[in-house]
Amino acid sequence: MKLTLPPRISPQQFDTALKAFAGVVGEGWVMASDADRTAYADVYAPGPIDQWPAGAAVAPSSTEEVQAIVRLANEHKVPLWPVARGKNLGYGTAAPRLKGSVVLDMGRMNKVLELDPKLAYAVVEPGVGFFDLHDAIERAKAPLWMSVPGNGWGSVLGNALEHGIGYTPYGLHARNLCGMEVVLPDGDMLRTGMGAMNNNSAWHLFPMNYGPTWDLAFSQSNLGVVTKAGVWLQPAPETSLELTWDIPEEDDIAWVIDTITPLKIAGIIEQNVFIPSWLGKIVILGQRKDFWDKPSAMPEWRVKELLKEHKLGYWRVSIRLYGDENVNKAKAEVIKAAFKRHLSAPPFEVWWRQGEEKPALDISLGTPSAVPLQMSDWVGGRGAHLGFSPVVPATSEHVMGQLKRSRKIIADHDVDFYASFTIGGRFANNVNMLMYDRDNAAQIDNMKKLFNALIDETAKAGYAEYRTHLGWMDRVMDTFDYNNNALRRFDEKIKDALDPNGIIAPGKQGVWPAAYRDLKQEGRA
């Protein structure tokens, strides 16, 4: 990908800035060739990959180097786009919101700094991926489990900071963060929580500050660069029991939600319960053309045929229990009784006990995998996906409303329906997976129209997304419209106070520093 300069920076100024960065990290860790820029582009971009072009990338190996780069970026007025491992697939990968930004790739800072089996936490740098932490735990034989998202290739901290979700009792990843070290936009350093005191041993244990608590202000944020953080881990359970039901009809999701939510809120179910629709089980079995060979959306009759053929329900619910065998047995009885009121078929039950090999590919057991990304093969060619991800209250009324609304919009755009609801407690995350071939311009154009319609119609109904792709960060921020967009006005006031040159991640989540606010219309999908 050819060089795109940051706004108002000449080629010579850019070159001078990169040389200054090289003086900090060494020439080998400043990446500015056309091939480098392509590697930092959004591989799943809904459109040409140069729509959100990085100017270069720089990879520090220590907090001190991060500080030095941030100071130089201020001096040279070159915006930085920090990424942990740059694997935010479906949301922009490593690509920056503002063209020409230099990706601050934290991938080299990949140390597991602490692993405490007694109090069940780790302290990690941003470059530590889920596989890395998993292997570190195994090597230390620590009786700890992590919670992993669908794509285990990414960073533990990056995923948590982007509000990623997993499927264990520790599945709300941002909640596991405790005590951070942050390089601020002027190069100063902050430690949050108890870490604000020198040598405080409760830094990664007590989740609040003395005074205002800032940890999550650095999540989905452009207020600083997190260089390390504490992550709470789950004590490895003695046993785990998985109960699986196939749920026959689309509308059955209503009773499923009303059955699971109270059990989750009461703590009988501890994990985040993932409920994928039928396509979630089919995508892994082959390619779309094996099941439906026309470009139009798979019609209802074919869906019914496939479900019958594969003996699948419209939805599948797997509930996993963790802990002592007797406790799991007792909980299972409560859950089975609740399901039996609606469905006579008993669940499929699988026990796992300490000492046994964990079933591969089961991310609810905290084992990382990149296999779910195989779904990109579904459409064939250079397959990609976007996720439309609104949050709704976890009741049948709201979930059914959301389901019917998005289903109709998706059908109106002649696209296959592939949704999941993840019950995280009082709320459910609804992810609508939109898969496309990166080389099919008409399909991409249709996806973009569909995505816009989904955002707008869902906002009208009173729901918002929890996370979105670069190209829609502003459109989604616009939906937070209370009191003349008070949230964005507040975010931007803080942004301008902390980052007067606007050099950390301008435009992240629709928050623009004064220095680049005139450019906020650019780069919208």
Place this chain on the structure above:
Amino acid sequence: MSTSLTKRLALGAAVVLIATLAACKGEAPAPGGPAKGPGGVPQFPPYQMRAEQPVGNRLVGGRDPQAVFEHQCGYCHLPGGMGTNLLTKQRIMAGQPPETGILANRTDLTADYVKAVVRNGKNAMPPQTRVDMTDAELDAVAGWLARKR
């Protein structure tokens, strides 16, 4: 990794693939996933620990290429990984033995081909940055993968 383990794991991948193909043909999988055998135990290789990142300067050669491969490419290219699964399917369709879905078993790779795929990506595989794999690491790994040619 021992040869017998490699064989067992390749076999595991093939069994999954066959189960998958059977499912495509309409033979019903057990509830709980498409690839579960008797007792619900998935016929799939267990999680593969990757080698630790070998110590030393990543920008110069001389580090163990197999360890670099396992550490950096092992997210997807050890037995049971996403890359292995997709490649196994492609290899079987192309009339090749399933165990050649595991890159380390290939005898027909050239160093230049490996480098091109790593830097440009291929189908579901994204291009790798020079932080993912440095040029020196890629030289070593590409040479190692092409060693049996």
